[in-house]
Structure formats: structure tokens, C-alpha cells
Amino acid sequence: MILDGKTPTGPIKDSWDKHRFEMKLINPANKRKYKILIVGTGLAGASAAASLAELGYNVEAFTYHDSPRRAHSIAAQGGINAAKNYPNDGDSIWRLFYDTVKGGDFRSREANIYRLAQVSNNIIDQCVAQGVPFAREYGGLLDNRSFGGAQVSRTFYARGQTGQQLLLGAYSALSRQIGKKAVKMHNRKEMLDIVLVNGFARGIVTRDLVTGKIESHWGDAVVLATGGYGNVFYLSTNAQACNVTATFRAYKKGAFFANPCFTQIHPTCIPVSGDHQSKLTLMSESLRNDGRIWVPKKPGDKRHPNDIPEEERDYYLERKYPSFGNLSPRDISSRAAKEVCDEGRGVSATGYGVYLDFRDAIKRLGKKVIEEKYGNLFEMYERITGDDPYEVPMMIYPASHYTMGGLWVDYNLMSNIPGLHVIGEANFSDHGANRLGASALMQGLADGYFILPYTIGHFLASNKLDKVSTDNPEFKEAEKDSYDRIQKLLSVNGNRTPTQFHKALGKIMWEYCGMARSEAGLKKAIQEVPKLREEFWNDVKLVGSNEDLNIVIEKALRVADFLEFAEVMLWDALERDESCGAHFRVEHQFPDGEAKRDDENFCHVAAWEYQGDAKPIRHIEPLVFENVKLAVRSYK
Amino acid sequence: MKLTLHIWRQKNRESKGVFEQYQLDNVSEDMSFLEMLDVLNEKLIMENKEPVAFEHDCREGICGSCGMTINGNPHGPEKATTTCQLHMRKFNDGDTIYIEPFRSKAFPVIKDLVVDRSAFDRIIQAGGFISVNTGQAIDANAIPIPKKNADAAMDAAACIGCGACVAACPNGAAMLFVSAKIGQFAMLPQGQPERKRRALAMVNQMDSEGFGSCTNFYECEAACPKQISVRFIALMNRDFLKASLSDENVA
Numbered sequence: 001m002i003l004d005g006k007t008p009t010g011p012i013k014d015s016w017d018k019h020r021f022e023m024k025l026i027n028p029a030n031k032r033k034y035k036i037l038i039v040g041t042g043l044a045g046a047s048a049a050a051s052l053a054e055l056g057y058n059v060e061a062f063t064y065h066d067s068p069r070r071a072h073s074i075a076a077q078g079g080i081n082a083a084k085n086y087p088n089d090g091d092s093i094w095r096l097f098y099d100t101v102k103g104g105d106f107r108s109r110e111a112n113i114y115r116l117a118q119v120s121n122n123i124i125d126q127c128v129a130q131g132v133p134f135a136r137e138y139g140g141l142l143d144n145r146s147f148g149g150a151q152v153s154r155t156f157y158a159r160g161q162t163g164q165q166l167l168l169g170a171y172s173a174l175s176r177q178i179g180k181k182a183v184k185m186h187n188r189k190e191m192l193d194i195v196l197v198n199g200f201a202r203g204i205v206t207r208d209l210v211t212g213k214i215e216s217h218w219g220d221a222v223v224l225a226t227g228g229y230g231n232v233f234y235l236s237t238n239a240q241a242c243n244v245t246a247t248f249r250a251y252k253k254g255a256f257f258a259n260p261c262f263t264q265i266h267p268t269c270i271p272v273s274g275d276h277q278s279k280l281t282l283m284s285e286s287l288r289n290d291g292r293i294w295v296p297k298k299p300g301d302k303r304h305p306n307d308i309p310e311e312e313r314d315y316y317l318e319r320k321y322p323s324f325g326n327l328s329p330r331d332i333s334s335r336a337a338k339e340v341c342d343e344g345r346g347v348s349a350t351g352y353g354v355y356l357d358f359r360d361a362i363k364r365l366g367k368k369v370i371e372e373k374y375g376n377l378f379e380m381y382e383r384i385t386g387d388d389p390y391e392v393p394m395m396i397y398p399a400s401h402y403t404m405g406g407l408w409v410d411y412n413l414m415s416n417i418p419g420l421h422v423i424g425e426a427n428f429s430d431h432g433a434n435r436l437g438a439s440a441l442m443q444g445l446a447d448g449y450f451i452l453p454y455t456i457g458h459f460l461a462s463n464k465l466d467k468v469s470t471d472n473p474e475f476k477e478a479e480k481d482s483y484d485r486i487q488k489l490l491s492v493n494g495n496r497t498p499t500q501f502h503k504a505l506g507k508i509m510w511e512y513c514g515m516a517r518s519e520a521g522l523k524k525a526i527q528e529v530p531k532l533r534e535e536f537w538n539d540v541k542l543v544g545s546n547e548d549l550n551i552v553i554e555k556a557l558r559v560a561d562f563l564e565f566a567e568v569m570l571w572d573a574l575e576r577d578e579s580c581g582a583h584f585r586v587e588h589q590f591p592d593g594e595a596k597r598d599d600e601n602f603c604h605v606a607a608w609e610y611q612g613d614a615k616p617i618r619h620i621e622p623l624v625f626e627n628v629k630l631a632v633r634s635y636k
Numbered sequence: 637m638k639l640t641l642h643i644w645r646q647k648n649r650e651s652k653g654v655f656e657q658y659q660l661d662n663v664s665e666d667m668s669f670l671e672m673l674d675v676l677n678e679k680l681i682m683e684n685k686e687p688v689a690f691e692h693d694c695r696e697g698i699c700g701s702c703g704m705t706i707n708g709n710p711h712g713p714e715k716a717t718t719t720c721q722l723h724m725r726k727f728n729d730g731d732t733i734y735i736e737p738f739r740s741k742a743f744p745v746i747k748d749l750v751v752d753r754s755a756f757d758r759i760i761q762a763g764g765f766i767s768v769n770t771g772q773a774i775d776a777n778a779i780p781i782p783k784k785n786a787d788a789a790m791d792a793a794a795c796i797g798c799g800a801c802v803a804a805c806p807n808g809a810a811m812l813f814v815s816a817k818i819g820q821f822a823m824l825p826q827g828q829p830e831r832k833r834r835a836l837a838m839v840n841q842m843d844s845e846g847f848g849s850c851t852n853f854y855e856c857e858a859a860c861p862k863q864i865s866v867r868f869i870a871l872m873n874r875d876f877l878k879a880s881l882s883d884e885n886v887a
Contacts (some may be wrong), residue, residue, distance in 0.1 A: 014795050047770075049768075049769040050770065054769040054770060063652055064700065065693065066691065066701070066752070066754065067753070067754065067756065067757050067797070068751060068757075069700065069757075069797055070693055070694075070700060070701050071699075072693070072699070074692060074694065074698050074699050075694045075696055075698050075699065084776070084777075086777065090776045096651060115703075122771075122773070124776045125773035125774065125775055125776045126768040126770060126771075126773045127776075128770075128776040128826070129766065129768040129773035129774065130765070130766055130768060130787070130826075131766045131820065131821050131825060131826050131827055133787075133789040133790040133793050133820065133823075133824070134786070135786070135790075136780075136781055136782075136783045136786040137783065138781060138783050139781065140780025140781050140782050140786075141777050141780055142776055142777055156642070156791060157791060158793075159796075161698065161794065164669070164698055164794075164796075165790075165793060168793065171760070171763060172760065172764055172765035172766070173768075173770075175757065175760045175761045175764060175765055176761070176767065178757075178761050179761035179762060185757075187754065187757075210746055210747075238695050239694040239695070239699065240692060240694075241691040241693050241694060242850040273664075274664055274666055274667070276664060276666075276667050276671045276672075276674065277671070278668070278671050278674055278695060279695045279696075281695075281696050282696075284728045363824050372667065383714075383721055383723065384668075384723065385666070385719065386666070386723070386725050388666070398774065448771045450771075453770065495682075497678055497682065499674075500678075530801075532725065539679060542681075543680075543681050543684055543685065543686055543687070544686045548647075548648070548747075549648075549689055549746060549747045549750065550685060550686075551677075551687060551689055552681060634872070
């Protein structure tokens with residue numbers, strides 16, 4: 001099937017305005033007759049819930065946390081992009097659009113990105129009005145800094161806690177609506193299934209994480225704002241609870257999953273220290289401005305780094321990419337680190353780490369300057385590792401960070417299931433094969449504040465919806481499915497914990513579907529994942545009962561879905577027989593190691609349709625580039 | 637290292653809790669405190685026992701989910717550090733560690749180390765916002781804000797809502813948490829139109845949730861992983877007093 005993204009025609013500059021005019025409206029008095037369910041209350045979900053409630057819709061919002069303020073958007077450090085051009089350095093909506101298309105290696109929709117760049121400025125205005133304390137200059141005006149993939153300073157920031165401040169802004173707007181009873185907030189409820197009635201998304205099934213109660217909720221439309229699936233690798237920079245269940249359950253009910261193999265690996269994270277490791281902590285990319293990355297020349301060199309003389313060190317990024325050196329792009333740097341570790345030259349107890357050394361910078365600039373620039377990061381590093389980076393080099397290694405893939409949506413952010421809308425990291429729409437820094441916050445808030453509130457109204461006004469209630473048989477059936485799944489898990493009583501299976505899955509995915517992928521490796525993983533899944537259902541061990549706060553059930557349900565989802569990701573990586581952005585197939589590279597796209601055969605979105613036990617069907621949405629010329633992405 | 641753990645176990649809100657003792661060997665000093673508990677939990681599951689329920693998510697000190705009282709200190713012995721960022725190298729081989737939930741009348745225990753902090757949400761819902769609908773904003777640079785004020789607002793806004801301040805306070809007061817939000821908006825021009833109303837609404841909600849009052853122990857500031865200053869409490873008290881005496885309090 002060829003998918004229709006419903007992108008407007010005509011000049012791209014007018015397309016969103018034209019589309020907004022053409023969309024149907026619901027008069028203010030009628031909005032309260034509609035109920036919208038929003039799952040997830042991170043940046044996208046909270047901003048959408050608040051905005052829709054302000055318009056007059058009845059909104060019910062769901063989070064598995066104890067409060068909407070805990071969502072993982074909170075952990076974003078760097079900043080948020082906008083085309084304000086306050087620094088007068090030549091930025092514009094067009095340039096932000098261009099940078100994002102190019103940064104995504106030409107695997108996203110032009111019209112979506114143009115709209116994203118257009119509304120980026122409104123986001124900054126909105127957040128400032130909410131009291132978000134962005135960094136300012138002495139004159140009292142907003143400060144900007146630069147980020148990767150751009151030659152202008154367009155990133156707004158609030159110290160190293162931009163995500164936290166933006167989320168708390170959206171959370172305060174949402175809280176205001178909860179206080180007014182315009183939003184009904186469901187805390188500690190995890191979505192286990194989506195319910196379709198006559199082909200429309202009309203509700204969800206949730207599990208109360210305190211009582212175990214399985215419940216149905218109906219609505220006129222359902223919005224998933226449930227984030228990404230980076231935890232498929234087990235270790236990632238994601239929070240512990242981040243999972244694929246909501247989007248994967250929607251996929252099993254017929255929603256297409258787009259570009260699942262587009263996953264971003266961040267090069268500078270604190271490496272694994274042992275088998276107990278539960279997450280990987282990101283260290284800001286800015287460290288690479290002054291730190292030099294190296295490994296010993298000799299494999300298995302166990303000497304203390306300070307005892308290894310200059311001539312026995314391999315500054316491999318400087319050697320291989322002399323023009324960019326230690327500031328080479330994320331994907332290149334990540335792959336280069338993997339390569340030297342695979343050669344047996346990695347450092348750290350596990351052999352999977354490289355040095356990020358500040359010795360020369362301290363010599364050149366003095367300790368005080370380095371302390372001013374990176375003091376808080378050095379402290380955090382020392383807290384976690386016990387090493388003092390002023391004295392010994394840091395150790396870093398790449399880690400799973402963000403997922404560009406997600407449920408397929410059209411220009412209206414609606415999936416192929418009528419009524420099911422998907423926003424934020426959970427959809428696939430804007431970042432193509434690689435996301436630029438400081439663009440995730442921008443996209444989440446663009447979807448929630450400024451796009452979905454228009455497009456969902458159009459959907460509701462254009463469709464005559466049947467009356468439904470949670471007594472409909474479709475709800476009862478979905479409740480029973482969820483209940484049975486839990487009982488089945490509890491009854492296995494095997495010998496391995498859900499976490500052990502999650503670790504095993506992560507190992508396979510990291511090895512064969514991580515930074516570098518090959519046909520042979522992917523085919524091997526496609527054999528191994530179903531085996532592991534079978535073992536899981538025969539040998540997993542849970543304890544306790546469903547009628548209780550039970551952390552083992554929570555984990556097991558999430559791992560069960562990851563075990564199925566992983567296979568879709570592998571198929572996508574195998575069949576996308578090209579390299580593009582973060583998807584690096586070793587068979588397709590230029591002599592210098594750059595990703596080699598195949599625009600003739602793969603200039604499209606791949607969207608996968610569930611087929612039961614059989615292999616899913618791959619549909620495509622062709623991508624047309626009328627405004628940015630398809631070219632080899634180069635940052636040289 | 638080897639540890640003896642005394643952990644508060646409580647089945648649910650209604651039941652009574654007790655300290656249970658656990659031995660844990662082979663704890664690596666590179667583990668975070670929560671990873672040490674992960675190891676214990678994996679062991680308990682294999683022994684067919686229920687794992688210890690505790691809250692956690694980002695594990696990088698920003699989401700505010702985690703929090704437990706470790707040897708009497710909320711978030712443990714290290715200054716300005718959440719439980720998830722505390723590492724085992726701060727302990728010694730052979731140590732005995734007491735682990736219990738954040739204790740406060742307004743934070744009922746849900747299970748083991750998990751407490752109900754929804755009172756914080758209700759305080760924010762009462763007034764912890766600036767009333768601006770999506771689309772109503774003026775240009776972001778239309779109102780200059782002195783850097784000093786923006787920085788002070790950020791100092792207050794750094795609060796992660798973990799509740800350690802409440803657990804540390806002998807009175808179970810939530811005034812550091814509430815004053816951080818009131819203080820953030822009080823520093824900014826956007827926060828002025830609703831300043832009095834906000835102080836009244838949030839303080840009244842705080843009182844109705846059963847939190848105690850500040851009597852200047854400053855334990856909250858000492859326990860705060862984000863080092864929020866008690867001077868915001870002074871600011872809140874001034875704002876509340878002024879608002880109480882103004883005509884906004886006629887309702």
C-alpha cells in the first residue's frame with residue numbers, strides 16, 4: 001500500500017495557513033460535548049491536555065507516574081530550538097527547516113518540518129509567558145547558544161535543565177486545568193490496550209498500578225503521547241519505566257509503525273561499570289569542545305591512562321577525521337568508538353569505553369577555566385564513577401538515547417486508525433533518520449500546543465461518531481485480554497526474572513541492531529529474538545498477585561511487548577538496505593565511513609502493519625523533496 | 637562489600653509495617669544505591685519473595701521520583717544528592733543500613749518505600765501557575781527581565797518535588813516546596829498579576845493537606861538535593877501576610 005500523508009499542496013510557506021483555514025471547526029459551545037483521552041503527560045501530552053481543555057473539550061489524561069511532573073521529558077538538558085533570530089546571525093524559519101531536513105538525512109516530510117519551524121517561535125513566547133526561567137543576558141533579554149548541526153545560535157536554555165523547566169511549564173498549565181476540573185487526571189495508571197469500535201479508536205484499557213484493577217475508559221478520540229522505545233536496548237539514557245507498550249498495542253490493533261529502525265545513539269555517556277548497571281547517564285556533548293578522545297594503541301593495554309605515553313595513544317577521531325576531530329557528528333563518533341573497542345583497545349573494566357581527556361585543555365587554559373565551563377558536569381561524573389576528571393581522563397561510551405521511529409501519522413498527526421492521534425517522540429514524523437540536538441523539546445511542544453489542538457477538532461467535526469460506553473463488548477474483550485495476559489505471566493513460575501530477559505534482549509539488539517548493522521547480523525537476530533520470546537513465556541518468574549502494587553508485573557508486561565516489538569525493528573533495519581542518518585548498514589558506506597543513502601530505492605517512509613504471527617507487511621510513503629535539494633549530507 | 641539492610645516493609649496503606657533484615661553480599665562500590673536495591677530485589681524474586689517496592693525513574697537526579705530515608709537522612713548521607721545519584725562507595729564493608737519511606741502525615745505509605753505525594757500536585761493545582769492560555773503569549777523578548785531576577789527564579793524553579801524537605805522537617809512542613817514555586821513566580825514580571833492570589837491559594841491548600849508549619853529548623857534546606865534556599869520561605873511568608881491583609885482575601 002502507498003500511504004497518503006495528506007500533506008497540503010502548493011507553496012510550502014503557505015501550506016499550514018491554508019490547511020488551518022480549510023479545516024473544519026467546532027463551535028465553542030459544542031466542544032464540551034466531546035471527550036478526548038490523552039495517554040502520557042510529558043511535554044507533548046501535558047501541553048496537548050492543557051491546550052485542549054482551555055478550548056473547552058473534556059479531557060482525561062493518564063500517566064503511570066505518581067504525578068505528571070515526572071515524565072522523562074524532564075531529563076532533557078541542552079535546550080530548545082527556535083527560529084527567532086534574536087542573535088541576528090542569519091537564522092530564519094527557512095534555515096531551521098533546511099537544517100532539520102538535512103539533519104534527518106532526507107527521510108522526513110518537508111511540510112511537517114516547515115510547520116515545525118514556523119511554530120517554534122510561538123513555543124518560546126508561550127513558555128516565557130508561563131514563567132519558564134530561560135537564561136538571559138544582562139540587558140534582560142533572552143540568551144542563545146549553538147548546538148550540533150547548525151551554524152547559528154538558536155537554542156534557548158535554562159541552565160542544564162531545559163527539559164525540566166519546559167515540562168514544569170506544561171505541568172503548571174495542565175494543573176491549572178485539573179484544578180478547574182476541565183481535565184480529569186489519572187495518575188498511576190498504565191495503558192495496556194487500545195479499543196476500536198467500528199474501526200475508530202474509542203478508548204483504552206488501563207491497569208491501576210496500586211490496586212491492579214483493569215479498567216476501561218471511552219472517548220471520542222485517543223491521543224498517544226507515550227514517548228520512545230530506546231529501552232529496547234535495556235541500557236539507555238531513558239528513564240527506567242520508558243516502554244513501547246502503548247504504541248505497540250496500537251500497532252497490534254492495526255496502527256502502522258513507521259521507521260522503527262531509526263534509533264539515535266548518543267556518543268558521550270558514562271560507560272557500563274558492571275552487570276548491575278541499570279541505566280546510562282548522558283554527559284553533555286559540549287565536553288567534546290575541550291576533551292580529546294583516545295584509546296591505547298596496543299590492544300589489552302591495562303596501564304593507568306596517565307602512565308601511557310603520548311606516542312602510545314591513538315587519538316582516533318583526530319586521526320580519522322582531521323577536519324572535525326573530536327567534534328565529529330554523533331553517529332560517526334559513536335561508530336568509531338565501537339570500532340576501537342571491538343579491536344580490543346577499549347578501556348574501563350568491561351573493555352567498552354574510551355577516554356575523554358582534559359589534560360591538554362587544563363594545561364592550555366588552566367584548571368579554573370575548565371572548572372567554570374564544565375564544573376557541574378565534572379562533579380556529576382565524579383559522583384557516579386568516583387574518578388576525578390581533573391586528574392584522570394573521563395571514560396565514555398555511546399548509548400541509546402532517542403527514537404526517531406514511531407507510529408505513522410499523517411500531516412494531521414493522526415495514525416491510519418481514525419481517531420488515534422500520536423504526538424511527540426511516540427510518532428515518527430519530523431526527525432527523519434537522525435534528530436538534531438535541541439529539537440525533541442521543540443517537536444513535543446509544537447505537537448501539543450500548536451498543532452494537535454487544531455487538527456483534532458477537524459477530525460471530530462468531520463466524522464459522525466457512534467455513541468459508545470465502556471459496556472460495549474469491544475471494551476470487555478480488551479479488558480479480558482489484558483487480564484488474561486497478566487494471569488498467564490503469573491502462572492509461568494519459571495526460573496528467570498523479567499529483568500534477566502530484558503538484559504538478554506538488550507544484548508541482542510545492541511549487538512546486531514545498534515550502531516552498526518549488517519545483513520548477516522540482522523538475520524541472526526531475527527532468529528534469536530523469537531527464541532528468547534519463547535523462553536520468556538516458558539520460563540519467566542513473577543511473584544505476588546495482580547491485586548496489589550506489583551513491580552514485577554509492571555516490568556514483565558513491558559518486557560513482553562519489547563520482545564515482540566524488537567522483531568519489527570529488526571525487519572525494518574534489514575529491509576532498509578541503505579545507510580541513512582543513524583541507520584548504518586555496514587554494506588553501504590563511503591570510503592571515509594559516511595552513511596551512503598540509496599535515494600532511488602529508499603527515499604520513503606517504511607510503515608509496518610501487524611500480521612499476527614506472520615511477518616508484518618511493509619507499506620511505504622514516498623518522500624518528495626521540492627524545497628531542499630536531495631544531496632549527500634556533509635558537515636566537512 | 638557486605639551489607640546488613642533493615643528495610644521497611646508494609647503491604648499497603650492499611651496494614652502495619654515492620655523492618656525486615658536482609659544480608660547482601662557482593663555489593664560493588666560502583667553501584668548506585670538503587671542498583672544495590674535492584675540486586676536485592678532480583679534475589680528476593682528468585683527466593684519467591686516479594687521485592688521491595690520503591691519509586692524511581694530517571695536515575696539521574698531530576699525527575700524527583702526516588703526518595704527514601706537512609707539511616708535517618710532523606711536521600712542519604714551525601715549533600716545535594718538524590719537517592720539515585722548516591723553511590724555505594726559512600727558506604728563501607730560491613731555497614732548496617734536502615735531504609736524507610738519518607739515519613740510525614742501528609743505522605744501516607746502506599747507500599748514499602750512508596751509514599752503518596754499527591755498533596756504536592758493539589759497545591760500546584762490550587763495556584764502554582766500563571767494563568768495564560770495557549771496562544772495568548774506576547775513576544776518572548778517584549779518584557780526584559782534582569783538577569784539577577786531570572787537567575788533567582790531559576791534557583792527556585794530547580795525544585796524536583798521529591799518531598800525530602802517534608803521528610804526532613806520535624807514538623808512535616810512543606811514550606812520549602814511551596815515557597816520554591818511561589819518564589820519562582822514572585823521573581824518574574826509574568827507572576828505579578830496573580831501574586832497575592834497565588835500565595836493565599838497555595839498556602840491554604842498546603843494547610844488543608846495536613847502539613848505542619850515552619851519553625852526555622854532549616855532541616856529542609858540541608859536535605860534538599862537541589863539546595864533550594866530557606867530564604868524563599870521568608871519571601872512566601874511576607875507574600876502570604878500581605879495578601880491576607882489585602883482586599884484579595886475577601887471571598
